[in-house]
Amino acid sequence: MNKDIGSLFKGKIAIAIFSFLFVVMFQVIASHGVHAQEADEMVQYRNFFGIDARLVVWIVSELHLMFAAFVLGVPMFAVTVEIIGAKSGDIRFDNLAREFTKLLSAAFATTAAMGGLLAFCLYGLYPGFMRYMTDVFHPIMFVYALLFFAEAFCLYGYYYSWDILKEKGKWFHIFLGIMLNVFGTTLMFLANSWATFMMSPSGIDLETGALTSLHAAFENFLWMPVNIHRLIANVAFGGFVVGAYAAVKFMGAKSDEDKAHYDWMGYIGNFIGLAALIPLPFAGYYLGREIYSASPVMGNIMMGGAFSWTFIIQAILIGMLFIGGNYYLWNGMDRIEGAERYRKFIIFINVIIFFCFAVWLTPHNLPLSGEERALIGEQYHPFSKFFGVMAAKNAVVNLLILSTFFSFLIYRRANKGEILPFSKHGNSARIALIITAGLTILYLVWYALGLSHLELEADVKQYVSPLIKCLIIQITAIVITILLTFSNRGKFAQVFLLIVTSLIAVVYLAYYGFVVMEKANMVLRFLSVTQVSVVISCLIVTAVLDVFIFKNAKEVGQIRWGKIPLRSQYALLLLCVAIVTLMGLMGFIRSGLRMNWHIYGYMQDTSDGAFTPSIAYMGWTTTLIVVLFLALVSFVFWLAGLGEKKKEKTA
Amino acid sequence: MASFGKSVIFTLLVLGFFVYVCFYVTGLSGGSGGGEAKGVNPEAGEQIFWGDGQCSTCHSIGSQGSATRGPNQEGLAAKAEERAKERGLSSGLEYLIESIVTPGEYVVQGFDNIMPKVYEAPILLGREQIMAVLSYLQTLGGDADIAAINKFKDKIPEASKKKVIPFVPPIEVDPAEGEKIFFDDTREVTCSKCHMVGGKGAKVGPDLTGIGAVQTPQYLIESILKPSQVIVNGFETMYLITTDGMAYNGIVQSQTEEEVVLLVDEEGEIAEYVFYPDEIEQMQKQDISIMPGNFGDLLTTKEFYGILSYLLSLK
Numbered sequence: 001m002n003k004d005i006g007s008l009f010k011g012k013i014a015i016a017i018f019s020f021l022f023v024v025m026f027q028v029i030a031s032h033g034v035h036a037q038e039a040d041e042m043v044q045y046r047n048f049f050g051i052d053a054r055l056v057v058w059i060v061s062e063l064h065l066m067f068a069a070f071v072l073g074v075p076m077f078a079v080t081v082e083i084i085g086a087k088s089g090d091i092r093f094d095n096l097a098r099e100f101t102k103l104l105s106a107a108f109a110t111t112a113a114m115g116g117l118l119a120f121c122l123y124g125l126y127p128g129f130m131r132y133m134t135d136v137f138h139p140i141m142f143v144y145a146l147l148f149f150a151e152a153f154c155l156y157g158y159y160y161s162w163d164i165l166k167e168k169g170k171w172f173h174i175f176l177g178i179m180l181n182v183f184g185t186t187l188m189f190l191a192n193s194w195a196t197f198m199m200s201p202s203g204i205d206l207e208t209g210a211l212t213s214l215h216a217a218f219e220n221f222l223w224m225p226v227n228i229h230r231l232i233a234n235v236a237f238g239g240f241v242v243g244a245y246a247a248v249k250f251m252g253a254k255s256d257e258d259k260a261h262y263d264w265m266g267y268i269g270n271f272i273g274l275a276a277l278i279p280l281p282f283a284g285y286y287l288g289r290e291i292y293s294a295s296p297v298m299g300n301i302m303m304g305g306a307f308s309w310t311f312i313i314q315a316i317l318i319g320m321l322f323i324g325g326n327y328y329l330w331n332g333m334d335r336i337e338g339a340e341r342y343r344k345f346i347i348f349i350n351v352i353i354f355f356c357f358a359v360w361l362t363p364h365n366l367p368l369s370g371e372e373r374a375l376i377g378e379q380y381h382p383f384s385k386f387f388g389v390m391a392a393k394n395a396v397v398n399l400l401i402l403s404t405f406f407s408f409l410i411y412r413r414a415n416k417g418e419i420l421p422f423s424k425h426g427n428s429a430r431i432a433l434i435i436t437a438g439l440t441i442l443y444l445v446w447y448a449l450g451l452s453h454l455e456l457e458a459d460v461k462q463y464v465s466p467l468i469k470c471l472i473i474q475i476t477a478i479v480i481t482i483l484l485t486f487s488n489r490g491k492f493a494q495v496f497l498l499i500v501t502s503l504i505a506v507v508y509l510a511y512y513g514f515v516v517m518e519k520a521n522m523v524l525r526f527l528s529v530t531q532v533s534v535v536i537s538c539l540i541v542t543a544v545l546d547v548f549i550f551k552n553a554k555e556v557g558q559i560r561w562g563k564i565p566l567r568s569q570y571a572l573l574l575l576c577v578a579i580v581t582l583m584g585l586m587g588f589i590r591s592g593l594r595m596n597w598h599i600y601g602y603m604q605d606t607s608d609g610a611f612t613p614s615i616a617y618m619g620w621t622t623t624l625i626v627v628l629f630l631a632l633v634s635f636v637f638w639l640a641g642l643g644e645k646k647k648e649k650t651a
Numbered sequence: 652m653a654s655f656g657k658s659v660i661f662t663l664l665v666l667g668f669f670v671y672v673c674f675y676v677t678g679l680s681g682g683s684g685g686g687e688a689k690g691v692n693p694e695a696g697e698q699i700f701w702g703d704g705q706c707s708t709c710h711s712i713g714s715q716g717s718a719t720r721g722p723n724q725e726g727l728a729a730k731a732e733e734r735a736k737e738r739g740l741s742s743g744l745e746y747l748i749e750s751i752v753t754p755g756e757y758v759v760q761g762f763d764n765i766m767p768k769v770y771e772a773p774i775l776l777g778r779e780q781i782m783a784v785l786s787y788l789q790t791l792g793g794d795a796d797i798a799a800i801n802k803f804k805d806k807i808p809e810a811s812k813k814k815v816i817p818f819v820p821p822i823e824v825d826p827a828e829g830e831k832i833f834f835d836d837t838r839e840v841t842c843s844k845c846h847m848v849g850g851k852g853a854k855v856g857p858d859l860t861g862i863g864a865v866q867t868p869q870y871l872i873e874s875i876l877k878p879s880q881v882i883v884n885g886f887e888t889m890y891l892i893t894t895d896g897m898a899y900n901g902i903v904q905s906q907t908e909e910e911v912v913l914l915v916d917e918e919g920e921i922a923e924y925v926f927y928p929d930e931i932e933q934m935q936k937q938d939i940s941i942m943p944g945n946f947g948d949l950l951t952t953k954e955f956y957g958i959l960s961y962l963l964s965l966k
Contacts (some may be wrong), residue, residue, distance in 0.1 A: 065782055196904060218669075244658075247658070248654060248655060248658050251654030251655075251657070251658065252652075252653075252654040252655065293966075309676050310676075311675060312676055313669075313672055313676060317669075320665075361833045457837065459837035460835075460837065489668070517851070519836065520836075520837075522831055522834070523835065570661055573658055573661055573662060573665075574661075577665045577666065578665070579664050580863075581666070581669055583666075596775075608689075610704065611703050612702060612703060614677050614698060614702065615672075615676050615677040616673050616677040617672050618674025619669060619670045619672075619674065620670060620673075620675065622669075623666045623669060623670050626666060627663075630662060634655075
């Protein structure tokens with residue numbers, strides 16, 4: 001047994017090191033080749049056996065990104081689950097964390113191989129462009145390679161030392177897992193700087209291309225927004241892919257024990273995916289806003305030009321995620337005794353979610369024929385035109401998130417009955433709540449102060465003061481919520497905070513959004529952040545509150561893991577396919593925004609592939625990428641499961 | 652294994668729906684769909700027309716597209732033959748080539764000389780791409796004739812090799828500041844009270860969405876400082892005298908047999924007036940734009956270049 005593990009371990013390390021050496025060797029050869037050509041004629045572009053180079057790089061880089069997202073997202077919740085297991089002493093959590101890591105370990109070598117393939121493709125097919133990128137970033141490329149070693153050692157150390165460190169050294173094992181996350185995240189941040197440099201180059205002379213500051217090139221304008229967006233998206237991605245793995249296993253499970261295990265795993269995967277999905281629109285909004293700030297031209301291409309229609313497709317995929325996530329939760333209530341008390345709410349949440357989805361989907365500028373325009377009398381539809389603008393879309397996104405959160409709250413309390421008075425939870429609960437509320441309030445105060453100190457003309461600034469008032473009301477509502485909870489009225493406090501938040505973020509700020517669009521358009525960006533801040537503060541305080549309110553609550557029924565309708569597993573599959581497709585779509589948008597530039601504003605793409613593909617073409621290519629990724633990941637997971645089958649047979 | 656098979660079928664169904672939506676959206680947005688078309692053929696030309704060529708920023712085809720800046724190209728093949736005869740050219744194709752290569756040579760009545768040379772920056776179409784567009788235009792009421800297009804190959808220039816040097820204002824300005832001024836309704840005169848960008852603003856004057864892709868800085872400078880120099884078709888000032896002797900200067904928002912709706916500038920505010928046929932004594936198009944001609948006085952140099960940079964960024 002030990003010999004098997006040892007040889008497998010060595011094999012995987014060997015693959016990783018081989019991939020790395022291959023990349024380095026290829027870089028040396030490629031750069032040597034390029035220098036040799038300088039005397040003759042520099043080759044700028046090649047194709048791949050007659051296939052368009054752009055298409056090859058598109059597919060390989062997306063596949064690499066998807067595997068990378070998985071191997072970066074999963075360790076975050078694997079370690080978290082392990083910590084929960086270590087703290088609670090519940091072996092189920094430890095086993096789950098180990099199963100996550102088994103998948104991770106299998107996917108890691110594929111990620112490395114894909115990385116190597118991507119490097120080959122880039123250096124081989126775009127030699128001129130890559131020579132320049134290497135000139136600028138070569139010191140960071142070496143750091144990247146070294147960190148890759150560190151990540152590989154931590155991952156395999158983490159996975160293969162599970163049994164050895166189980167009894168003595170659990171926390172050292174957790175430390176290894178944390179370091180795995182630290183190295184993995186740093187790797188992603190390094191690679192992100194190359195991609196964002198291409199979108200918002202800095203630290204170079206835009207005329208000559210000469211490097212003026214490596215630090216500025218690395219920490220370019222879009223670097224941090226992309227980092228934040230990718231970090232959160234990777235967690236959602238990992239959660240939903242794990243959920244789908246559990247769904248397939250559940251559907252094929254023979255024993256009740258297996259069904260229960262994979263049902264639970266699917267639930268955890270969905271929970272992680274949804275938890276990460278909730279802040280994702282905010283991170284996306286931040287990224288979009290920063291793209292506008294980095295380059296208004298790029299911003300217009302994104303929201304008003306060639307890529308504006310892709311956001312309709314994005315809305316459909318995000319709608320699938322929210323609807324699928326909620327549908328799974330509602331189905332999950334079937335396995336919980338006592339959940340019938342809350343079923344009546346589902347129909348209302350359903351209506352709200354579909355309404356939000358419809359508004360999100362409605363374009364401002366309908367494609368109308370001349371006759372239709374004449375019939376309506378203007379370019380815009382008299383009613384739907386209001387749904388197409390940011391004020392309406394921001395409101396429904398926040399309502400969608402609050403509704404999903406509400407779904408989760410009723411799921412959590414489905415089998416809970418009488419709760420203990422809050423005072424019974426002791427000082428630790430009181431302190432935890434005060435710290436949570438305090439930090440949240442601190443953030444709201446900080447943002448309100450920022451708004452009050454904005455340097456704007458008096459005519460525009462008057463439209464900012466209602467936002468400050470909204471923040472003050474929210475702060476007051478949080479204080480009242482805490483006081484109500486301390487008076488043992490925690491459930492009422494939650495409802496109170498949710499209502500106040502909805503009234504501010506969804507009702508009032510939606511209306512006010514139209515006012516500022518009309519009167520002082522630039523205030524809309526502050527309004528959006530205010531909306532987000534109010535909603536996030538509510539989610540944080542209510543979630544922490546929920547944990548304590550229902551701590552040690554009387555259970556009115558059992559959770560019968562494994563007794564979930566089969567249809568719910570298709571919801572998990574839908575979530576996985578939707579998030580993988582979404583990642584493919586967003587990769588296309590982010591990269592395509594540069595239009596015919598390799599490095600925006602400095603190096604033009606003069607290859608045959610330098611055109612913006614139609615959405616239909618993007619659809620086919622993304623579908624191909626998704627199919628390839630799911631096929632590869634299924635194969636890798638199947639390989640990872642072979643050892644288990646062998647063990648079962650031996651037993 | 653059966654469960655895995657069902658999962659695969661379900662996944663393929665979801666992906667099938669995704670592809671369907673992509674095709675549907677492509678149809679709505681005016682693209683041709685079906686993948687990357689290359690070479691000289693109508694399929695590639697159609698894709699360029701609605702995509703990189705940015706032709707659809709100014710031209711519609713029948714009910715497809717919504718641009719009115721340039722002529723609607725429905726039935727273009729027949730129109731091209733007529734205009735070729737009118738201009739003494741050998742064929743409709745030659746007329747089409749002339750329209751693209753030297754667009755100022757002949758301007759369709761009722762429209763303005765605003766078409767850019769598509770082989771120059773910022774559009775930069777190559778010879779093959781222009782030939783593809785020509786083959787597509789031939790199909791609008793006729794048949795594509797690639798062999799004939801090839802005969803004119805030498806008359807069609809390659810994409811300009813001149814390095815794309817973006818317009819640099821003489822002073823440092825921020826397009827974001829320009830955007831702010833464009834939409835700032837607290838000013839004496841606000842651009843967005845008459846012009847729309849990305850669905851925001853009013854439609855009294857031409858929609859400026861994507862204007863940076865089709866117009867040069869020089870044209871925009873002239874349009875801001877001397878608005879009457881070139882008045883976009885459909886936005887001419889109308890002088891209207893009523894039967895009771897009142898005179899109005901404004902832009903016709905709509906004109907039917909039942910009524911004429913005129914947008915009139917009243918000290919910076921746009922008022923809408925409805926006139927019935929029995930109230931109208933006389934209507935006459937004017938050569939003077941309703942747009943104020945004193946922007947040189949109303950804007951500081953920095954504000955002026957800020958707005959200009961913002962407009963140029965709208966691509």
